[in-house]
Amino acid sequence: MSQAELTTAAAGRAAPSPLWALSLFRSEVGTVFRRWRTIALLGVLAAVPVLVGIAVKMETDDGGAAGHGGGGPAFISQVTNNGLFLVFTSLAATLPFFLPMAVGVVAGDSVAGEASSGTLRYLLVAPAGRTRLLLAKFSATLAFCCAATLTVAASALAVGAILFPLGDVTLISGVTVSFGEGLLRALAVAGAVALSLVGIAALGLFVSTLTNSGIAAMATTVGLLITAQIVDQFPQLHAVQPYLFPHYWLSFADLLRAPVYWDQLLDNVGLQALYAAVFGSAAWARFTSKDVTA
Amino acid sequence: MEALSAAGEPAIATHALTKRYRGGQLAVDRLDLVVPRGSVFGFLGPNGSGKTTTIRMLMGLIEPTSGTARVLGEEMPRAGRRVLPRVGALIEGPALYGFLTGRDNLLRFDAADPTADPRTRRARVDAALDRVGLVAAAGKKARAYSLGMKQRLGLAAALLQPRELLVLDEPTNGLDPQGMREIRTLVRGLASEGTTVFLSSHLLDEIEQVCTHAAVMAQGRLLTQGTVAELASSARGRLAVTTPDTAEAVRVLKEHGVNDLTVDDDRVTGELPAAVPELAELNAALVRAGVRVRSFGTARASLEDAFVALTGEGFDVAG
Numbered sequence: 312m313s314q315a316e317l318t319t320a321a322a323g324r325a326a327p328s329p330l331w332a333l334s335l336f337r338s339e340v341g342t343v344f345r346r347w348r349t350i351a352l353l354g355v356l357a358a359v360p361v362l363v364g365i366a367v368k369m370e371t372d373d374g375g376a377a378g379h380g381g382g383g384p385a386f387i388s389q390v391t392n393n394g395l396f397l398v399f400t401s402l403a404a405t406l407p408f409f410l411p412m413a414v415g416v417v418a419g420d421s422v423a424g425e426a427s428s429g430t431l432r433y434l435l436v437a438p439a440g441r442t443r444l445l446l447a448k449f450s451a452t453l454a455f456c457c458a459a460t461l462t463v464a465a466s467a468l469a470v471g472a473i474l475f476p477l478g479d480v481t482l483i484s485g486v487t488v489s490f491g492e493g494l495l496r497a498l499a500v501a502g503a504v505a506l507s508l509v510g511i512a513a514l515g516l517f518v519s520t521l522t523n524s525g526i527a528a529m530a531t532t533v534g535l536l537i538t539a540q541i542v543d544q545f546p547q548l549h550a551v552q553p554y555l556f557p558h559y560w561l562s563f564a565d566l567l568r569a570p571v572y573w574d575q576l577l578d579n580v581g582l583q584a585l586y587a588a589v590f591g592s593a594a595w596a597r598f599t600s601k602d603v604t605a
Numbered sequence: 606m607e608a609l610s611a612a613g614e615p616a617i618a619t620h621a622l623t624k625r626y627r628g629g630q631l632a633v634d635r636l637d638l639v640v641p642r643g644s645v646f647g648f649l650g651p652n653g654s655g656k657t658t659t660i661r662m663l664m665g666l667i668e669p670t671s672g673t674a675r676v677l678g679e680e681m682p683r684a685g686r687r688v689l690p691r692v693g694a695l696i697e698g699p700a701l702y703g704f705l706t707g708r709d710n711l712l713r714f715d716a717a718d719p720t721a722d723p724r725t726r727r728a729r730v731d732a733a734l735d736r737v738g739l740v741a742a743a744g745k746k747a748r749a750y751s752l753g754m755k756q757r758l759g760l761a762a763a764l765l766q767p768r769e770l771l772v773l774d775e776p777t778n779g780l781d782p783q784g785m786r787e788i789r790t791l792v793r794g795l796a797s798e799g800t801t802v803f804l805s806s807h808l809l810d811e812i813e814q815v816c817t818h819a820a821v822m823a824q825g826r827l828l829t830q831g832t833v834a835e836l837a838s839s840a841r842g843r844l845a846v847t848t849p850d851t852a853e854a855v856r857v858l859k860e861h862g863v864n865d866l867t868v869d870d871d872r873v874t875g876e877l878p879a880a881v882p883e884l885a886e887l888n889a890a891l892v893r894a895g896v897r898v899r900s901f902g903t904a905r906a907s908l909e910d911a912f913v914a915l916t917g918e919g920f921d922v923a924g
Contacts (some may be wrong), residue, residue: 327726334716334719334721335716335719338712338713338716338717338764340715341713342702342705343703345704346704347704359816362817401834427701428700428701428702428703429697429698430700430701430702432661432664432666432696432697432700433666433694433696433700433714433717433759433762434714434717435666435693435715435716436664436665436666436689436694436696437689437690437717437718437720438665438686438689438690438717438718439717440685440686440719443719445718459741472752546849600668602661602666603661603666603667603668604661604666604670
């Protein structure tokens with residue numbers, strides 16, 4: 312091939328494809344979900360409803376009610392009457408730690424993991440474009456948030472259907488709705504839970520741009536999660552609590568009222584959007600100006 | 606025509622390119638490098654001399670502290686999105702996703718390039734695998750690859766598209782002699798198609814065999830650049846005489862102005878003076894003096910001689 316032909320070939324493909332962002336996003340999602348670690352995280356999340364379901368079944372087989380004395384996660388006392396409640400119980404049980412930890416691992420590893428394996432430099436000279444790569448990483452992490460939440464919900468629904476009866480759903484406010492509407496509300500709850508994870512996803516992405524060690528970024532993100540959870544427990548610190556990303560997490564229960572209480576749900580959405588904006592911008596500022604030496 | 610005017614410019618041209626790391630360490634110091642289009646350019650220097658930092662600045666991975674770098678006629682890192690699709694690079698060894706197969710690794714790197722056409726992706730990946738002789742192992746997980754196979758896969762990633770410039774940092778690292786020869790053949794083939802190849806290597810004879818041009822760096826500075834023939838001729842050749850009468854030979858040669866004479870068994874070598882005397886006369890003088898000459902000749906200066914003369918040290922010594 313002559314020099315002239317090379318130049319024409321280059322000019323011919325100079326215009327980026329209209330689907331320029333999607334190609335990398337699809338590759339990114341594929342890469343995240345083909346990692347053995349991601350499969351293991353989803354496996355652990357799927358096992359939680361199985362454990363809860365079996366525990367409730369064993370405890371109630373002798374005729375007693377589950378979670379007597381008000382102990383255990385929310386809704387656990389209702390599981391024996393209606394398997395659908397296992398979905399709510401499992402989401403309430405995994406939201407404080409298991410779910411955000413899994414998201415923290417994936418988000419923390421997203422940029423730092425590529426830096427430590429050296430593949431980051433090859434993506435950048437491809438050239439992925441720093442902003443485009445960061446957007447693809449963030450979208451793939453959000454896809455993982457949805458997948459993780461749906462894994463818990465689907466596993467809980469399956470276990471609930473096998474171990475317990477299904478039927479009309481009595482909401483927190485005492486109103487009974489059909490099983491179909493109950494399912495829709497379960498889907499809405501899963502959506503609210505997935506949205507609750509946006510904040511830690513953005514935080515993890517930012518931490519991930521600060522270091523070249525995937526392990527350090529994952530540990531820092533999970534450490535921040537634990538710190539926020541602890542600070543959220545102290546009444547003396549109530550001034551900062553409304554700004555902590557886990558503060559409104561359990562507001563998803565308000566979707567099980569008729570009519571739905573929107574206040575805290577909307578506060579949660581606003582807070583997660585704030586985290587995404589602040590830490591997303593910080594990650595962008597850091598990543599687009601950083602010297603890639605790994 | 607922007608493309609035509611750009612084609613007239615060198616493939617790489619830096620002006621006073623400088624990188625000072627945050628610790629204050631000066632990695633690259635006012636580098637003026639010119640890589641002509643169509644050349645196979647050898648980039649030499651001891652470890653730690655700033656070669657990789659230079660390559661990273663050229664590829665837009667790190668920001669220069671001062672100075673400019675133009676690649677294919679456009680300024681880096683600003684024009685990276687236009688320049689980098691026309692550049693294939695292998696930087697500081699291959700880096701792969703161990704849990705993906707060789708083919709899937711290439712598919713991922715190709716997906717990262719916004720100018721790469723997804724419709725031809727599989728065909729281009731297969732062609733690149735074929736070019737580096739990795740078709741048989743394409744379905745294996747990359748973590749099971751040997752260093753040589755990883756190196757080949759890294760090269761394949763640089764060859765996913767027709768490129769105007771290839772930047773290859775130590776491309777034969779970890780390859781067996783057969784593999785090294787294949788890579789050299791590949792580089793020559795690419796160069797004959799019109800691709801400019803910028804090659805860093807610590808194997809001087811490799812550079813000498815493949816490259817048309819070379820530059821030498823030490824401690825962040827450019828010591829010299831030019832064609833390989835110019836560089837090698839800048840180091841003078843040495844005279845070598847094999848004789849059983851070494852003492853007498855040394856005396857005669859010294860009289861004729863040959864310096865730095867050393868005797869090694871029956872072999873006398875020395876540096877010819879700047880005004881090279883007629884070699885036949887020199888030989889006749891030896892014979893007249895009764896020196897029994899078994900062989901007589903000059904050893905052509907190698908790039909290694911030139912390199913040692915420039916840096917005054919062995920090649921793999923860190924700067």
